[in-house]
Amino acid sequence: MRDSERLRDLCGPHHRHLTLLETRLKAFDLQAESQGGGIRLSGTQEGVSIAEAALADFERRLRGGGEPSEMELDGALQAAQSPSQSFSGLRGLKKSVTAMTRGQAKYLDILANPDNALVFGVGPAGTGKTFLAVATGVAELNAGLRQRLIVTRPAVEAGEKLGFLPGTLEEKVDPYMLPIWDALRELMGQEQMERRMARGEIEVAPIAFMRGRTLKNAFVIVDEAQNTTAAQMKMVLTRLGRDSRMVVTGDPDQVDLPGSQESGLKQGLRILKDVEGISVHRLTAADVVRHGLVSRIIDAYAASGES
Structure with missing residues (x-):
């Protein structure tokens, strides 16, 4: 490598x-060092093969x-250790997005299938459920498959009573929508x-603003859905119009x-579990792509039974 x-x-x-490579592949006695303008690998044949594929x-x-980043390398390592799994990616974006x-990867496969008109992506924080949904929506918008991208989430911290907050509507909404703007x-x-x-092609608004509307030819994302009430969930699900798709994301274990x-x-997942045309994908702590410690924290809390 020059x-x-x-x-x-x-x-x-x-x-x-x-060092991360050596730690992850310790069972294969892997050693990795920078040498002579390249990277020298040693260890078992399988370990070296995995490391070469990951690099x-x-x-x-x-x-x-x-x-x-270490997070990106971790993803490459997981892909290298699962060669039979096709790790999906999205095109037509400012940056490449790969599972x-x-x-x-399974989640992206589900999102990429246009026959999946309603998708539930549930799992803990850091699993990419919202970011990958937004990325799919942007890709469909860029490809001309949808005319609009609509992202909504409950402003539960304000009890959805935005009229009681100071400032313009945009100033009131922005703090609750920052993760969406960032994505x-x-x-x-x-x-x-x-x-x-x-041009009205992208809309980000609290869930209360969806009432009474029919969302046609749109890619709709309902984020932080664990904080919708039963009435709000039914309301937003029934906004789905012709030529539209909807992705509902949330963590059932983080209800505020x-x-x-x-x-x-929670109610929607229970009631709709057998309805044809609805796909549910559950991400786990193994899919967390934040700091490596985060997945271990999630597992520890899950094992304790405490919220």
Whole structure:
């Protein structure tokens, strides 16, 4: 490898990426070191093969605009250790988007199937359920498959009573929608996002603003759906119009509704489990792509039985 900058990205600061390879493939006695303008690998034949495949995939991701991060390398490692799994990706975006776990790959396969008009993507924080849904929506918008991208989520912290908050509607809504704005900026860039919003092709609004509407020819995302009430969930699901698709994302274990209200997401999953045309995909702690410690934290809380 002659590109010294690319080699530095592959090795990581202080060779942290090579250390990660050795840690993940410890069972194969893997040793990885930067040597002679390249990376020297030693260990069992299987371990070296996995590491070579992971590094090759990691380099492809970097060339496609991926971040030189441990998270990206982890995704490449998981792909290398699951060669039979087709790890899906999305095209036509500002940055390449590729599934980093088996669960994400299955989720993207479901999202990519236009016959899946209503998809539930549920799982803990950090599994990419919202980001991948937004990425799919942007890809369909860019390809001309949908005329609009609509993202909605309950502003549960304000009890959806935005009229009681100071400021304009945009100022009131923005704090609750920041994760969505961040995803759109990353996938489209600020300029394109603002231009398409001005044309009415992108809409981000609280779930209360969906009432009374029929959403036609749109890719609709209902985010943080665990914080919808039963009435809100029924309302938003029945907004689906002709030539539209809807993705509902949320974590049933992170309900912030006051009192003893049942989550609309939990009720919806229970009532609709056998309805034809509805797909449900459950992501787990194994699909968390934040800091490696996050998945272990999630597992520890799940094992304790405490919320």
